[in-house]
Amino acid sequence: MASAPSKLYADDVSLLVVLLDTNPFFWSSFSLPFSKFLSHVLSFLNSILLLNQFNQVVVIATGCNSCDYIYDSSSATNTDAESGRMPALCSDLLRKLDEFVTRDQHLGEKDSLGPPTSSLLSGSLSMALCYIQKVFRSGPLHPQPRILCLQGSTDGPEQYVAIMNAIFSAQRSMVPIDSCFMGSNNSAFLQQASYITGGVYQKPQQLDGLFQYLSTVFATDLHSRTFLRLPKSVGVDFRASCFCHKRTIDMGYICSVCLSIFCKHHKKCSTCGSVFGQPQSDVPSASNVK
Amino acid sequence: MPQVKIIAKNFMDMVSSLPAMKLDKLYENAFICEAILRSLPPLAKKYVLQTLYIDVPITAKSMEEWVLPDGSSKHRVAIDRLIQLRIFTETVDRRRETTYRIHPTFQTNLQKLVTLGEVLPREPMSSDITVRLPSLEDLEVYALAQWECFLLQLINSAQAERPLNISPSMMKVFQRGLLSQREKEAPRLTESGFQFLLMDTNAQLWYIIREYISNSEERGVDPADLISFLLELSFHVTGKAYNSNTLTEIQRSLIKDLTDLGLVKLQQGRKESWFIPTKLATNLSVSLTDSSARKQGFVVVETNFRLYAYSSSKLHSEVLRLFSRIEYQLPNLIVGAITKESLYNAFENGIAAEQIITFLQQNAHPRVAERIPSVPENVTDQIRLWESDLNRVEMSPAHYYDEFPSRDVFEAACDYAREWNGLLWEDSKSMRIVVKAEIHSHMREHLRRQK
Known part of the structure; x- marks a missing residue:
């Protein structure tokens, strides 16, 4: 139903949902200071809004313990125009980000489990998809949505199932997930996310020129992507995590009923409850998991 | 409607046909840079953004490498547009290598916009001086009423109530091409006049503004000043009051004409006066892109050729009268019928069947707009058939x-x-x-x- 009337919108109107990694454990040990990173990102957001009057930007902060919306260009316009000379986008976003980081830290103190090193990517992905669903249902006229993950911290294997579910629901609703990964090793989750949803995965080589990467690759609207040569993923790490210990594994056991993955043999599937027989020790029943 | 695009593009053509010196001067204004950037095709926008922080000339070969084979025609269009607007300058060096360089003023202005974010052209006045600001709805009603009044006057309709203070000579300029003036005869709408009435508001506005600009030199106003003021106006916030003292002498005289068109509303306080931009003004730069205006339709056409228009506007009834027989009018509803006679009347006046059909489709009431087709097929077919009936005879000397x-x-x-x-x-x-x-x-x- 949406295809015919949405032609009324110009081809390149986009809704960009940016997932911002605010993991303090990552940023404190990283070569690029968070403040510099933010200034690149703010310029990038400005340039997206500059390109088209109808372009919309939503920023979601991904913390260690929580995630939250910190900026929405559709609701934030001109609220701050009177208070000062600082442009609305920067002051608004920085204030909310500040509040978020303190809140996130407090949440972390309550948990006595020790510092987690990964960010809650699954949470922010789900929030982004919820927002996009809301936009889809707002009427026949809506901008073309896409998600951009600015991620630095390593994958949290315990989020494997949640992230995979988010990826598949993004694929179903035709929302590409772009990922710009700044950490040292490639992120298998984001590689898979971009591969499955048709987005772009890139790992910038020179972080000083982050803005150039962002504006060259990730500012491309979905319409122009059909004409442009964008970076292609060379190899994607398709390894899965097991459901029992959340470890990334090369080989494992798969439930023949519900396709849950386990790293060692169980008597009963923890997901669907099917009862397994004994594995034959001489014939390896472990199958390659893709 | 094809005309919409032609006219919108023509405005940018007008900008690009300005002499290089004037264009350079225009680019000193950051708002013009922004408006022009937004009017570019998507690929061209992207190229500008990509080269924003590159200070050395870029070879044409390396730019072509960004494009997939399918997109080469789009690439050409984008580059041509950029060169036409002097955003890119093309140089061919001794080794016959073409390189592009981004316009330096344009570049620095956009860099500022990117790093600082959007700024407003003027500070709005604080709300304790401007007490009785109209609400956004009131303002929109005001703008549309003003625009309608202008249009009615333009087509010399007897329905126009209050006279505007646009000088008769100015009105003549606008009417040129739209009305034919024969001696001893009441002026009649010409073919393009009818087509003008069927266009959407933004396209009409641009047509008028183009005439206004091309006429500006005779009135001693530099077209570049006018263009920059109009584009700047489109970046003001709708419904906010701006002090008239911030305007230059020329702009103050321009704003009076713009009030008549419904682009701004002037208000007089105890000491100061201010102007409030309406939606028509802030939409100016939006309509430069190809996206057509997204306003709610009001027409329902039934399979029995009856036409219901939910509108109280006199202009709408005038427009519908161009090709249908109005049967009766209720306070908020115009009921008419599309008949062979009414259509022949329209065809005689030079309106094409396709124009009528696109008008009906574009202005379809939201209830029927969701349906495909929004105008019943038997009606559209019959309109086309009646037109081709007229074209059975071919004349050749x-x-x-x-x-x-x-x-x-x-x-x-x-x-x-x-x-x-x-x-x-x-x-x-x-x-x-x-x-x-x-x-x-x-x-x-x-x-x-x-x-």
């Missing part, structure tokens, strides 16, 4: 020959005409033929030789 001296001469003449592929009709019994006008001179030569 011709010459008529008779009273041939003998049958031989007649037959030779027929053969000769056939050789030239110009024989339209022959009657061998009474020896008469009709040939195309183009070969008349050859035919005369031939007949003279026969004698």
